[in-house]
Amino acid sequence: MLDNKVLVIGAGLAGTEAAWQVANAGIPVILVEMRPLHSTPAHHTSDFGELVCSNSFGALSSDRAAGLLHEELRTFNSLIIKTADNFAVPAGGALAVDRSKFSNSLTEVLSKHPLIEVKRIEQLDIPPKETITILATGPLTSDSLASQIKKFTGIDSCHFYDAASPIIYGDSVNREIVFKASRYDKGDPAYFNCPLDKDEYTTFRKELIEGEQACLKDFEKESANFFEACLPIEEIARRGVETMRYGPLKSIGLWNPKWGNLFDKENRIKKRPHAIVQLRKEDLEGKLLNMVGFQTNLKWSEQKRIFRMIPGLEQAEFVRFGVMHRNTFLESPKLLLPTLQFLKRKTLLAAGQITGTEGYAAAAAGGLLAGINASLLFNKKSPVIFPNESMIGSLMNFISNKNKIMASHKKSKFQPMPASFGLVPELVCKIKDKKLRYKAYQERSSKVLKGFKRSLENSSLKDQCLLEII
Ligand SMILES: Cc1cc2nc3c(=O)[nH]c(=O)nc-3n(C[C@H](O)[C@H](O)[C@H](O)COP(=O)(O)OP(=O)(O)OC[C@H]3O[C@@H](n4cnc5c(N)ncnc54)[C@H](O)[C@@H]3O)c2cc1C
Structure with missing residues (x-):
């Protein structure tokens, strides 16, 4: 009853x-x-x-x-x-x-x-x-x-x-620059990859480190150590020049097909970008793309400004910004x-x-x-x-x-x-x-x-x- x-x-x-x-x-x-x-x-x-x-x-x-x-x-x-x-x-x-x-x-x-x-x-x-x-x-x-x-x-x-990464509209990504691939070509090319050269990476890292942070509420500050297992991208950037390249921006196993024939294996290394930001589909059609590993405490206006510096994301439209x-x-x-x-x-x-x-x-x-x-x-x-x-x-x-x-x-x-x-x-x-x-x-x-x-x-x-x- x-x-x-x-x-x-x-x-x-x-x-x-x-x-x-x-x-x-x-x-x-x-x-x-x-x-x-x-x-x-x-x-x-x-x-x-x-x-x-x-x-x-x-x-x-x-x-x-x-x-x-x-x-x-x-x-x-x-x-x-x-x-x-x-x-x-x-x-x-x-x-x-x-x-x-x-x-x-x-x-x-x-x-x-x-x-x-x-x-x-x-x-x-x-x-x-x-x-x-x-x-x-x-x-x-x-x-x-x-x-x-x-x-x-x-x-x-x-x-x-x-601890969420930003989500952007798939149709706001520049497909002339971004390429689809999975690491080591395993399975279907599931990710959209934004390639950065060394100069772009250096400038991007500097902006991330200097970007303005959102204020945490007092009760959130107490528990900020929770996030050690899931660091904000700007904190990863702060930890060292190469840290992001060994973390969410690693480019190993990813070769840019826009730079020539990928079957030319000997030259593959030249087609590997210095760093890569990966975007993963949030829905089957790929109308929404998640910036992998980009959980952040940056202010929303800063996220928009800095993340648009990533090649291919110059016009990115954000569905939601990253939060922690x-x-x-x-x-x-x-x-x-x-x-x-x-x-x-x-x-x-x-x-x-x-x-x-x-x-x-x-x-x-x-x-x-x-x-x-x-x-x-x-x-x-x-x-x-x-x-x-x-x-x-x-x-x-x-x-x-x-x-x-x-x-x-x-x-x-x-x-x-x-x-x-x-x-x-x-x-x-x-x-x-x-x-x-x-x-x-x-x-x-x-x-x-x-x-x-x-x-x-x-x-x-x-x-x-x-x-x-x-
Ligand atoms: C710090 C902070 C800032 C936010 N800022 C924004 C913002 O600017 N814009 C925005 O859209 N969203 C914001 N949000 C999200 C916002 O909380 C939600 O959008 C909205 O309030 C969610 O509505 P809700 O009814 O699910 O939860 P709430 O509005 O939080 O309502 C839940 C209610 O349940 C009560 N409750 C909890 N546990 C119990 C219990 N055991 N027994 C009885 N009652 C209980 C609470 O007292 C509360 O009244 C913010 C959230 C937080 C925590």
Whole structure:
């Protein structure tokens, strides 16, 4: 027997949205939030949906990835985005909010909702399977709960730090310069290789060493030694002239085919660049490329300036920049269905940054999907998957077991991902002009979501999916 209330743990961006969606479906909710009794190192108030850093939700225009995500959230009556719209402040092309009015309003709306009971306690364990639960405790999940999650998911499936390399759009790489090859020609040519000569390497190293660093929060400084096993690229550069060439920039076994016939083995050595930056596909089509070994603490503006000095990356467009910070997140492609249910326990769902999405609106999108699906499960209906053509769908599919590449990796390479046009499927007719292409993505999403929303509203009550859940 299922409990007669849905439990949402964490009243951040994801939990707030999830609680709202469930309550609006007419289902009673218990919303558990540990602040102010027990705070995180980054939060300062006891308000719901507190924005711990920037007050920006990203680009406003719906022909940008973040803007499209906002528009999709509006379509599904998202409380987070509605509140952001209500308390927007002028910010050029971005949706930025008055942070205290934003959080005050969320707290008030949810606290006064007749179907939401707020409990200010720290959740210490994972509730039993009879309780439909949404886990939305974010990047700073409390230690006790984090250790229970680790126990539940397995030791390698819960990460506590995010040391991620930048990801760039594949079509912003100059293919005249970059060449495809695998080291020693083993297997398919899986990597895109950016060749550097000695002068380029020397200048690049100097800029890396002198580049401006992002500030670590105090609580992150304490744990900076964690990163000894996974050093920032600028620290590797600092350790010696040749250190990067024996590490992530090593060129051994890589010969540039653009410099002549590779079968001329005796001369191969001349075709070996002084150093190489490798780019690895993040998705099957190679729309997103990961800069291998480039986890960094450089400021984002510095990353853009310095990494564009790499031959072939002069025009690189960044989907996400490299980061190294405290972040509790799950190995979601191995643990979660695209409905955000755990494979291991279908009455347990996860949402927000803990699932490996990045950004405020993305957290709200996770809360929205988990909220919709918790309501469907409560009403004994089948949970839904958002269409891949939508930004919500493509992001949730990327972080779940629909992501075949990540789900099958034995040694995980999964890193958090923001909303991006690199995640949505190609258009049937390719459009070269970027602006027009993004506009077409937006129009396709809007059309597909209209149909999806209709089918969601008409879905049958007869569906006894819970029989196989418990
Ligand atoms: C230092 C820092 C700076 C950031 N800066 C930005 C930024 O500028 N822009 C951006 O888009 N993103 C930023 N992020 C990421 C940001 O946290 C997420 O985008 C967003 O807040 C995630 O929403 P969430 O709901 O998943 O988590 P949160 O908003 O963190 O919400 C999780 C909630 O769960 C509660 N909780 C945790 N454990 C328990 C427990 N055991 N029991 C009960 N309640 C619990 C917490 O108190 C919190 O209220 C930053 C993160 C950090 C840590």
